[in-house]
Amino acid sequence: GAVVSQHPSWVICKSGTSVKIECRSLDFQATTMFWYRQFPKQSLMLMATSNEGSKATYEQGVEKDKFLINHASLTLSTLTVTSAHPEDSSFYICSASLAQGSNQPQHFGDGTRLSIL
Amino acid sequence: AQSVTQPDIHITVSEGASLELRCNYSYGATPYLFWYVQSPGQGLQLLLKYFSGDTLVQGIKGFEAEFKRSQSSFNLRKPSVHWSDAAEYFCAVGAGGTSYGKLTFGQGTILTVHP
Numbered sequence: 001g002a003v004v005s006q007h008p009s010w011v012i013c014k015s016g017t018s019v020k021i022e023c024r025s026l027d028f029q030a031t032t033m034f035w036y037r038q039f040p041k042q043s044l045m046l047m048a049t050s051n052e053g054s055k056a057t058y059e060q061g062v063e064k065d066k067f068l069i070n071h072a073s074l075t076l077s078t079l080t081v082t083s084a085h086p087e088d089s090s091f092y093i094c095s096a097s098l099a100q101g102s103n104q105p106q107h108f109g110d111g112t113r114l115s116i117l
Numbered sequence: 118a119q120s121v122t123q124p125d126i127h128i129t130v131s132e133g134a135s136l137e138l139r140c141n142y143s144y145g146a147t148p149y150l151f152w153y154v155q156s157p158g159q160g161l162q163l164l165l166k167y168f169s170g171d172t173l174v175q176g177i178k179g180f181e182a183e184f185k186r187s188q189s190s191f192n193l194r195k196p197s198v199h200w201s202d203a204a205e206y207f208c209a210v211g212a213g214g215t216s217y218g219k220l221t222f223g224q225g226t227i228l229t230v231h232p
Contacts, residue, residue, distance in 0.1 A: 043222045043224045043225050
């Protein structure tokens with residue numbers, strides 16, 4: 001149980017294009033999902049908290065207009081990197097919890113490697 | 118704000134040897150602590166978690182961790198390492214209050230296992 005699927009796993013695109021990454025909870029409903037960014041050989045940095053039916057909460061320093069998050073249903077959250085540039089190249093990971101609460105472990109997708117040429 | 122420190126960036130052990138990965142946290146209240154493992158190019162898998170109660174917690178794959186409040190530590194241990202344990206390990210602390218559910222990760226420790 002508690003499977004989180006992320007798609008695509010790898011995407012390469014030209015500078016200036018927009019890229020959408022999907023995060024799905026396959027066997028449970030997730031009111032809250034989280035989006036992280038991981039640079040090579042570094043830890044995960046929380047970008048935003050995605051709440052079903054409401055606006056995402058972004059961490060300080062993360063551009064809301066650059067990284068659009070939509071959480072339209074209890075099983076799907078999307079992250080769109082708009083007008084992507086080479087500096088946006090990174091590994092993006094989403095996670096979801098079975099229930100709300102800081103004591104609930106998060107279950108992670110397998111990540112999306114984004115490469116902007 | 119909470120923080121997590123993993124002092125060892127890279128650890129190398131021989132297969133069959135014991136393992137201890139260090140984790141120190143800083144948090145004003147009772148922490149919720151987690152250990153995750155990440156294989157190259159993949160997401161994170163939960164190894165174990167501590168919320169309350171017994172300070173020695175058992176996880177998957179033969180791992181255990183001990184919460185020591187006096188030392189603000191949550192070290193991960195395994196008595197006998199297998200080659201398949203080679204990966205990167207992250208310690209994390211969960212926030213409460215208005216930031217509930219958010220995780221703060223340590224820098225990670227890369228484990229190399231020699232045959």
